Amino acid sequence: MRHVIIALFLLLPVMAFAVEPDEMLQDLVLEERARMISKELRCVVCQNQDIDSSNAGVARDLRILVRERLVAGDSDEEVIAFIHARYGDYVLMRPPFNASTLALWLAPFVLAVVSLLAGWAIILKSRRKGVVADFSEVEEAEIARFIDINTPKDN
Incomplete structure (x- = not known):
């Protein structure tokens, strides 16, 4: 029994979502759509957290806005486009590949290539040094003098 209670307490953070009961829609289909859309939108305060998981006030406002747009009859794409138009590429968990996000998309590859080249250069340099004279x-x-100074003398 004790293990079950411990496991439950360990799972609570995983089960906890930031969506509050007063935000949820009565229509379960619309609520499920809102949850799916919320997973696609980044919290502009928390940076790498979707708005569904964030406790920030801005994330709450965005969750409410998503639900309002769905109740108004917007499609999922229209809701995302509406929020994207107001917050820009940063609000999307998967931003589009364009000129303004080029560095975002290419940076990991460039850093990987630079790291590989630096590692290769270090390995080549260490191989060229060879044996120390x-x-x-x-x-x-100097070494002999140091050893003589630090060697205990027998009396």
Whole structure:
């Protein structure tokens, strides 16, 4: 029984959603559509969190706006287009590939190539160094002096 209670408490954060009861629609079909649309929209405050999961005030306003548009008869695409027109590409979880989002889409690939090239250059450089030369006579004398100083003497 104790394990069941612990498991339940561990699952509570997973089961918790930010959608509050007063936001939910009575029509279950429209509510399901609203949830699907909300998963496609990013919270402009929380950055990488959809509005369905965010507790931010702006996310709540967007969830209510989505539901209002659905009740007004808009299609899913029209609702997303309505919010996209007001908040721009940033509000979309999957922004379109265009000139303004080019860096967003290409940055991971560019960083991966740069990292691979840097790693390759480091490996090549370490292979070229080869074997380290022996110590010079001055260095060997300094090492011997250091060892003599730090070696305990028998009385």
